Each structure stands twice: as C-alpha cells, then as structure tokens.
Amino acid sequence: MKVLVPVKRVIDYNVKVRVKADGSGVDLANVKMSMNPFDEIAVEAAIRLKESGAASEIVVVSVGVKQAQETLRTALAMGADRAILVLAADDVHSDIEPLAVAKILAKVVADEAPGLVIAGKQAIDNDMNATGQMLAALLGWGQATFASDVAIADGKATVTREVDGGLQTISVALPAIITADLRLNEPRYASLPNIMKAKKKPLEEKTAADYGVDVTPRLSVVKTAEPAGRSAGIKVASVDELVAKLKDAGAI
Amino acid sequence: MAVLLIAEVTGADLALDATAKALSAAKAMGPVTVLVAGAGIAGAAAAAAALDGVTKVLAADDAAYAHGLAEPLADLVVGLAGGFSHIVAPSTASAKNALPRIAALLDVMVLSDVTGVVDADTFERPIYAGNAIQTVKSSDPVKVMTIRTASFEAAGADGSAPVEATASAGDKGLSAWVEDKVAASDRPELTSAKIVVSGGRGVGSEADFALIAGLADKLGAAVGASRAAVDSGFAPNDWQVGQTGKVVAPDLYIACGISGAIQHLAGMKDSKIIVAINKDEEAPIFQVADYGLVADLFDAVPALTQKI
C-alpha cells in the first residue's frame, strides 16, 4: 500500500510571530521556517507503517512556494521515499487555502492512487484544521481525524481519535484520510547519513496549473491585527495574600 | 440571509452551553434554524427549541447520527443546505471534524474558530496561536464556519420554536463507530466552567494531579492541563488547554506548574483573572497573570485548597 503524506512549510513553532505594521499580515521574511509539527507526526506514522510492513511506499507532497523543497527534503530524510512539490505561489506570504490545497491533493491522489493519506490535524500558521476533511469530501472517502492511534488490517484502519469528552475509536474503510494529533507518536530526527541520502531521493516539481486547479482565495484578508494585549499583574508574596486578593476581586 | 446552526449533541443530549454560545454568533447573521442530529434526540430537539431567537428546529433522528460520524452528518447537512446563506456550528471536536467536509462538498471555504462577526460576509478569527487576529471577507455564496464559544455569551432559553422532523440522508458506511472512552465526571465542563484549575509538567505525576483536582473540587472548578502534562500521561487528552486543545475563558484560571508557552496561552489568555503558581520567577506565564505566586506548587496548592 502506498501512503501519501501532505506536508506544509510553516513558521517554526518557537518563533515569536510579528504582525506587519500595515496590517497586511504576519512578517515571514527571514524567519525560521519548519515542517508543520503535526505533519512530522504524520510522516512518522507513515514510516512506522512501512517499517511494520503495512505500507510499501511513502510519497510526500507540499503545496506552496519553491522553498517548500526544504520541507520535503526533511521528510525524505526522515524516511519518505519520494516527494512532489506543487508550486502554487511565488511570495512566501501567500498562503494557499485548504480548499485549494485539497483540490490539488485530490489530483495527486488520482495520479498516485495511494491506499491511505495521512495529513496533520492542523497547520500551526492558519490554524484551519480543514484540509484533510476537505480532501476526504472531494474524494468521497471516509475520514478519521485527530488520530492518537492507528492500526491497519483487512482493508480497514482502526483509529482512536482525540475528541472533546475523551477518546473515540472508529473503523474506516480504506482508502481513507487520517489526520494526526499530538499523541499519535514522537517523530524521529533525521540522522546525518539519512539527510545525505535524502538529497538523492526523487523530488518532482509540478504547478497548480498542471493540475488545472484555481488557487484564487475565497477569503480575502481585510486586515491582520495584534490581539488585545494583556499586561502582567502583581506578584503576591504568600498564599494568604493570594486568597485575600481573590476575595477582594470577588473571584472566589 | 438564513442561518443553519448545527447543534452540538453529546450522546443524545443537547450540549447546551456550546450550542447557545454559537447561537449568539449565528443570530448576528440572520434568522436561525437549528439542526439537531442524533439518535433518540427528541429531548435535545425540545431543548434547542427553547433557545431564544430560534426560528425552527429540524430534528434528524436516526442511528446514522448516533456517534457524530462526519460522513453521514455531512451528507445530511448538504442535503438541507439549499436556502441557507450560513452554516454554523460551535468549534467542538465533532464540528471541526464535519464542517470542513460540508464546506468542500459545497465547494466553499470553511472559516474555523470565528471569534467575531463584523457583518454577514466578514469575520474575525485568530491565526498563529492567537498571535494575530485576522479579519477576512468571504466571497463564497454560503459561509460555512465554526464559532469559538469562549468569545460569545450564551443565548437564553425562554423561546419556543416549532420542531420539525427531517428525513435521514442515510449512511454510506465509509466509517463505523467502534467505541467511546469517555470518563464520567461530576466536575463542570472545561469550556463552560466559571473557574478552571490547570496543571502542567511541574505537577510531576498522574498521582500528584490529585492536588490539582482537589483544589478544583474545592472551588467547583473544571480541571485543565498543558500539553506536556497530557503527553506525560498525568492527565487525559480532553483536559488539554491551548492552541490545539480547548479554548477557555473562565472568570478565574489558576495555572499550576505551567511555564506559559505561547501554545498554552492561546487557550486561556482571555480568562478574566489569571493566577499563576510557579517556582520559576522568570516563567513567561507571569507575563499574563494578574496574580503571580512564586512558590513550589506542592506547598502552595494544598495551602490554597485549605484556605479557601
């Protein structure tokens, strides 16, 4: 079974985000970019399926700017076999919406015929939490989102999902889409020899136009603003003082 | 303009707080029809009909909707979508699962975690873990969105809308429910509690989380946790507060042994009063805390529990 993993290049999760003074967006020039953390978990899940014999090949796909090559190389160094870069923007500030990404991924799925797609639950830049579900809709496939455990057997995936009240287990017929949550695994680091080897693994370049997908956004950004700030209050010296302050404030 | 609000149903019951908060946002977009989908949901439909400002309740009572599976729910909503300009649901795990699927089937974008309604086409939502608030205008014919409940007050319950049964759209069987592992608790729900007491990695073990729970019980509070506490197995996943967990805005949030990473702050920085107990005076959580106590939580939390 072939597994397809979409990976997004996003601002590194440790970087303090700066809103541009003109309100047009967030400043992404010269900041550290990394693979979306949930996508590292998705790549790791695919590698483990391959190691267990449930998967035979792992193809990673990224949609965006040329620089997403680096993200794909990271996935190849972790253990993916092949990469596809779909160029859909020139400017690092233009984010491709989940609907357009899902439409492109649907075409890639049509070409590659994977038995399973494992995406991340959420991109930590736009915080949309949408692409996997949208791709499942476009393909008419079943979906198992927010996965913390995945087992593949008999043409089905049994997936435990992190939901509001705890955990839910569902079974979904393959091919299907799974989206990875934080507890699915701990992704490995790529070793230096594997980073070297990844440079020779195939990375194919396509464009959104090759797939005939219009990536014009449906949502236009009116403005981007800093959230209302919160200033530090006071330090209390003791539990007694804390209790007194909370009583004064009517909080307890 | 007409809005279809997808009620949150837990088991067969209406999740009142989440639905009533999303209703407040929905009412700003037009007259609201509420869809209640589930199995044995007559009571839930009646509860939805009592919410203030609801025009009509559609009740889809069928086993296909018993466990919130996204595929049958999406097919149901898409079948009902004609005539609605907005399809709205509270930002719960089940709505986040289903709404993007619905949007894609309608060939429109989804707006996740809306925190403000500017007008019928224009909405505010946080991005980058709440480090920026984006105002976006949708050009789609139907606006499909989830509403961040912490940003809206709950609508009242003095209404009496008519309830109409709506036919099931069936189940193609793409996925099947196996089991739920849901811990029953007498504590208030995390997202609707007036007080939340949260523990982080500093709590150190699952056994010591009893300290956090003890303070919570004394205050009638819900219990929350940081990702590190959940990853370490100290607390269950549904207690995680943050960018990728639950978003809470209680009157009082007490963070114990939590450093205050941006991803955690994203889930609690709109709380009215924040208290931080941490032994490291440099911990970033103190930058957002109204009252900070530099102390060992193993001394401070039991003392606090005793003194209130």
Ligand SMILES: Cc1cc2nc3c(=O)[nH]c(=O)nc-3n(C[C@H](O)[C@H](O)[C@H](O)COP(=O)(O)OP(=O)(O)OC[C@H]3O[C@@H](n4cnc5c(N)ncnc54)[C@H](O)[C@@H]3O)c2cc1C
């Ligand atoms: C993609 C992604 C998503 C994430 N989503 C979330 C999320 O939704 N929610 C979330 O919380 N995090 C999230 N994180 C993780 C986040 O970045 C932090 O790692 C996490 O919040 C740290 O948890 P913590 O504060 O409990 O642990 P630490 O950062 O290790 O802090 C522990 C604190 O406890 C204090 N302490 C230790 N012992 C004591 C004691 N005896 N008494 C008092 N204080 C003590 C220490 O001084 C320290 O400040 C996410 C990260 C990523 C990459």
Ligand SMILES: Nc1ncnc2c1ncn2[C@@H]1O[C@H](COP(=O)(O)O)[C@@H](O)[C@H]1O
């Ligand atoms: N531009 C992209 N390229 C590749 N994968 C993407 C892209 N955008 C989103 N994804 C995938 O979809 C998941 C959810 O993203 P989102 O819906 O944007 O929150 C991510 O974790 C990725 O797996």
